[in-house]
Amino acid sequence: MKRLIILTKAMLLLHLRNRTTLFWNLAFPVFLLVIYSAVFGNNQVGEQNYMTWVVPGVLVFNVLSFGILGSSALMVQMRESGVLRRLHASPVPAIELVGSYLCVNVLIGVLQCALILGFAALFFDMAITPVNMLRASPAIITGILTCVALGQVISGVAPTAGVAVAVGQLVNFSQMFITDLVMPLGAMPDWIQTAAPYLPAYAIVQLVRTPLLSGSFGPDWGANILVVAVYTLLAGVAAARLFRWQSKV
Amino acid sequence: MHNTSIKIDRVSAVYGRGANQVQALHQVSLAIEYGEIFGLLGPNGAGKTTLLSCLEGLVRPVGGQIWLDGIDVLQEPAAAKNRLGIQLQRTALLDNLTAMELVEVYAALYQVYLTRSQIGDLLERFGLSEQRKSLVQQLSGGQAQRLALALAIANDPYIVLLDEPTAGLDPHARRAVWGMVRQLHTDGRTILITTHAMEEAEALCGRVAIIDRGQVIACDTPAHLVASLGAHPMLKTSLELPLDQVDSLPGVVSSRYSGQYLEIESSQPQDTLACLHNLATSQGRTIGDVTLRQPNLEDVFLKLTGRPLSV
Numbered sequence: 384m385k386r387l388i389i390l391t392k393a394m395l396l397l398h399l400r401n402r403t404t405l406f407w408n409l410a411f412p413v414f415l416l417v418i419y420s421a422v423f424g425n426n427q428v429g430e431q432n433y434m435t436w437v438v439p440g441v442l443v444f445n446v447l448s449f450g451i452l453g454s455s456a457l458m459v460q461m462r463e464s465g466v467l468r469r470l471h472a473s474p475v476p477a478i479e480l481v482g483s484y485l486c487v488n489v490l491i492g493v494l495q496c497a498l499i500l501g502f503a504a505l506f507f508d509m510a511i512t513p514v515n516m517l518r519a520s521p522a523i524i525t526g527i528l529t530c531v532a533l534g535q536v537i538s539g540v541a542p543t544a545g546v547a548v549a550v551g552q553l554v555n556f557s558q559m560f561i562t563d564l565v566m567p568l569g570a571m572p573d574w575i576q577t578a579a580p581y582l583p584a585y586a587i588v589q590l591v592r593t594p595l596l597s598g599s600f601g602p603d604w605g606a607n608i609l610v611v612a613v614y615t616l617l618a619g620v621a622a623a624r625l626f627r628w629q630s631k632v
Numbered sequence: 633m634h635n636t637s638i639k640i641d642r643v644s645a646v647y648g649r650g651a652n653q654v655q656a657l658h659q660v661s662l663a664i665e666y667g668e669i670f671g672l673l674g675p676n677g678a679g680k681t682t683l684l685s686c687l688e689g690l691v692r693p694v695g696g697q698i699w700l701d702g703i704d705v706l707q708e709p710a711a712a713k714n715r716l717g718i719q720l721q722r723t724a725l726l727d728n729l730t731a732m733e734l735v736e737v738y739a740a741l742y743q744v745y746l747t748r749s750q751i752g753d754l755l756e757r758f759g760l761s762e763q764r765k766s767l768v769q770q771l772s773g774g775q776a777q778r779l780a781l782a783l784a785i786a787n788d789p790y791i792v793l794l795d796e797p798t799a800g801l802d803p804h805a806r807r808a809v810w811g812m813v814r815q816l817h818t819d820g821r822t823i824l825i826t827t828h829a830m831e832e833a834e835a836l837c838g839r840v841a842i843i844d845r846g847q848v849i850a851c852d853t854p855a856h857l858v859a860s861l862g863a864h865p866m867l868k869t870s871l872e873l874p875l876d877q878v879d880s881l882p883g884v885v886s887s888r889y890s891g892q893y894l895e896i897e898s899s900q901p902q903d904t905l906a907c908l909h910n911l912a913t914s915q916g917r918t919i920g921d922v923t924l925r926q927p928n929l930e931d932v933f934l935k936l937t938g939r940p941l942s943v
Contacts, residue, residue: 385740385743385745386740386741386743389736389737389740389745390737390740390741393726393729393733393736393737396728396729396733397726397728397729400728400767401728464724464727465724466724466725466726467724468690468724469718469724470741471689471690472688472689472690472713472716472718473713473718473738473741473742474710474711474713474714474741474742474743475741476710628690629690
């Protein structure tokens with residue numbers, strides 16, 4: 384247990400001391416909220432103010448970015464630099480390293496979400512009750528794990544950190560606008576409205592947004608949980624199979 | 633096997649598959665005693681790092697067996713890894729951690745939990761007291777290499793594997809690292825070191841295995857390996873003289889031109905030099921430059937393989 388704590392602390396420090404990661408993980412989502420407020424602040428989505436509606440979307444977009452971009456790029460960097468090779472030469476079981484890596488990712492993800500929600504509560508008068516927060520939390524944490532697993536699939540196939548970032552950007556930004564994160568799905572063409580419910584970001588944002596804003600789980604929560612579970616399981620198995628300790632020679 | 637710290641028995645390893653398969657090691661056998669500094673000397677690509685990778689459990693041999701401190705590496709990899717201290721060739725340090733944090737982490741990998749004072753003592757031993765709170769990315773090449781050595785013994789291992797520990801260092805930093813490797817040896821550890829620098833092998837190692845194209849082609853003390861050549865000291869000068877006149881000088885075993893230099897192998901170099909001076913003077917010439925070189929491991933490698941070591 385002590386080894387796990389020391390490893391987790393070290394990986395957390397690596398994340399927090401990386402200025403690029405810090406900007407994209409902590410500063411960028413706040414910046415995004417400010418931009419949306421300036422451009423769409425007076426709009427409505429159904430009966431809700433746009434800013435109230437978009438905060439869970441920005442939160443899930445950030446979880447997606449972190450898992451698919453930040454987490455996977457860090458893993459590829461550690462592989463390229465030989466850090467993973469060095470860890471493999473030590474007697475630490477792989478399961479412990481994976482556990483430590485997931486702990487750090489969940490911690491960073493939760494920190495990001497707290498920052499976004501805190502900022503929204505302070506500057507956009509968003510009301511977040513403890514009960515609503517409690518009901519949305521399992522979906523947030525599961526969403527982080529789903530996105531980290533997806534990111535690790537990318538890190539498993541990407542030969543370099545640059546390729547991992549490029550593929551991650553493609554996956555990330557393609558989902559940003561078509562999965563009800565920052566643009567209402569109702570404004571999208573029919574074929575996107577049909578396809579979106581099968582994408583992980585859509586399912587995660589429904590599981591976060593509805594309880595966070597209304598306290599209920601919403602009508603499609605069962606289907607959304609199924610989508611998230613399938614993605615997490617498939618991505619988790621694929622990530623484990625594709626994992627490499629060192630770059631291909 | 634009682635006194636054997638590292639036992640390698642007919643180990644073979646390959647990289648790639650099918651038509652792209654490369655034989656990296658072929659039937660390598662070595663026995664290294666407790667407390668030895670043992671060198672693996674060979675050119676780049678000879679198989680030194682692959683052999684170390686097999687010991688570290690990073691590459692699985694396709695044949696043969698390896699025991700570390702009596703433990704079968706293939707049967708009990710975790711127990712074998714616990715016996716090892718490792719400094720990898722591409723120093724895989726976590727750049728955004730401080731030296732102290734890094735020592736704590738690397739020791740913890742082996743379930744060794746050091747106090748701040750123990751970490752401080754270890755860093756002081758490697759001349760890194762002032763850098764203990766510096767991020768690894770702020771360290772110079774020599775400091776990072778010394779930190780890599782400190783990390784290699786952070787878990788207090790029986791056996792230390794050092795993969796080209798002075799690669800890329802200037803002569804001053806290289807000598808500092810040599811001093812530290814000797815210090816590790818005085819602690820009674822077995823040290824296996826790879827290098828392609830013959831002066832490093834001669835300076836540090838009690839015994840050396842010369843490895844080429846995945847095979848051990850010689851193994852002995854540096855002095856015995858050099859003596860086995862039966863070679864004599866070599867005089868080298870830019871003086872131009874007919875070779876038949878040079879060959880008639882006392883002590884001369886052989887002579888040849890290598891580029892613009894005249895190389896003379898001599899069993900009595902002082903007499904040869906004196907007569908060479910007289911010969912040059914009689915022809916109205918002067919000897920501008922002369923160097924005398926003792927035979928070394930480079931010559932051993934050249935004789936065994938027909939190729940120079942440092943290419």
